[in-house]
Amino acid sequence: MSALTINHNILANDVARNLSSSYSSLSTSTLRLSSGLRINTAADDAAGLAVREIMRAEIASLNQGVRNANDAISMIQTADGALGVIDEKLIRMKELAMQASTGTYSSDQRLIIDSEYQAMASEITRIANATDFNGIHLLNGNLSGANTTHNGNGIVSTGPMKVHFGTSNDSSEDYYYVSINSSTASALGVGMGATGADGKSISTQALAQKALAALDKAIISKDKIRASLGALQNRLENTITNLSIQSQNTSAAESQISDVDVATEMTEFTRQQIKVQSAVAMLSQANNFGKLAMQLLG
Known part of the structure; x- marks a missing residue:
C-alpha cells in the first residue's frame, strides 16, 4: 500500500x-x-527484415530477368524480320535463275537477267551487314559459333550472345546462348562472292541451271536460321511466363512477412x-x- x-x-x-x-x-x-508495412525498422522484426530484403532482391532480379528476356525477343524479331526480307530476295533470285535456265533467251538477255540477280545478292549482303540491335550486328556472322561466348570487350563484339535472365549464374538454367550464322550472299552461296561456282552467276543457261540447286541450299540455310530463332523465341516466351509466376509468388510471400x-x-x-x-x-x-x-x- x-x-x-x-x-x-x-x-x-x-x-x-x-x-x-x-x-x-x-x-x-x-x-x-x-x-x-508491419516491419518499418529492424527493431520491429529483425529476422523478418532480413528475409524480406532477400525476397525483395529476388523479386527485383526476377523482374529484370523478364525485361532481359523481352529484350532478347525483340532482338530475335529484328533478325527474323530481316531474314524475311532476305527470303523475298532469294525467291526472286530463284525466279530469275529459272527464267535464265530456258533456251528461249539470248545471251544478251541473260546478262540483263544476271544484272538483277547480282543486285539481289548485293542487297542480301547489305541487309545482313546493316541489321543490328542496339549496335550489335545480328546477321553478318558476328554472333555465329558454338564454343565461344559473345565478347563485348573489343570494338567489334563477336561470338554467341549470352541472354541472362536467372537470379544467379550457377548453371545454364539462368541463361541462353543466341547464335546466328551469317546471312550474307557469300555465306549463303549465291552471288559473285560465293565460294562455290554454282551460285555465282546466271549469265549463261548452264550457270543458271546450276544456280537453281545453289539457291535451294541457300533457302534451306536461311530457313534453318529462322527456325532456330523461332524456337529460341518460344523458349524465351515460356521463360518469361515462368519468371513472372516466380515473381508473383515471391511477392506474395514477401507481403505476408512485410505488409x-x-x-x-x-x-x-x-x-x-x-x-x-x-x-x-x-x-x-x-x-x-x-x-x-x-x-x-x-
Whole structure:
C-alpha cells in the first residue's frame, strides 16, 4: 500500500510509465497503418527484415530477368524480320535463275537477267551487314559459333550472345546462348562472292541451271536460321511466363512477412488509443493526490 507523501507521487509515476508504454505502442500502430508495412525498422522484426530484403532482391532480379528476356525477343524479331526480307530476295533470285535456265533467251538477255540477280545478292549482303540491335550486328556472322561466348570487350563484339535472365549464374538454367550464322550472299552461296561456282552467276543457261540447286541450299540455310530463332523465341516466351509466376509468388510471400494486416492493426490501434486516453485522464487525477496531503497539513 502506497503512503501519502509530498516528495514523491508514486501513483503518478506508475500512471506516467503506463502512459509512455501505451503511447509508444500507439505510435507503432500509427506508423504501421500510415506506411502499410508491419516491419518499418529492424527493431520491429529483425529476422523478418532480413528475409524480406532477400525476397525483395529476388523479386527485383526476377523482374529484370523478364525485361532481359523481352529484350532478347525483340532482338530475335529484328533478325527474323530481316531474314524475311532476305527470303523475298532469294525467291526472286530463284525466279530469275529459272527464267535464265530456258533456251528461249539470248545471251544478251541473260546478262540483263544476271544484272538483277547480282543486285539481289548485293542487297542480301547489305541487309545482313546493316541489321543490328542496339549496335550489335545480328546477321553478318558476328554472333555465329558454338564454343565461344559473345565478347563485348573489343570494338567489334563477336561470338554467341549470352541472354541472362536467372537470379544467379550457377548453371545454364539462368541463361541462353543466341547464335546466328551469317546471312550474307557469300555465306549463303549465291552471288559473285560465293565460294562455290554454282551460285555465282546466271549469265549463261548452264550457270543458271546450276544456280537453281545453289539457291535451294541457300533457302534451306536461311530457313534453318529462322527456325532456330523461332524456337529460341518460344523458349524465351515460356521463360518469361515462368519468371513472372516466380515473381508473383515471391511477392506474395514477401507481403505476408512485410505488409501490415490492416484489420488486426486497426484493432490494436483502437485499443492503444483508448489506453492512452485513459492513462492521460488518470495521470491528471494522480497529480491531484498531493493535495490530500496538503489538506492534512491544513
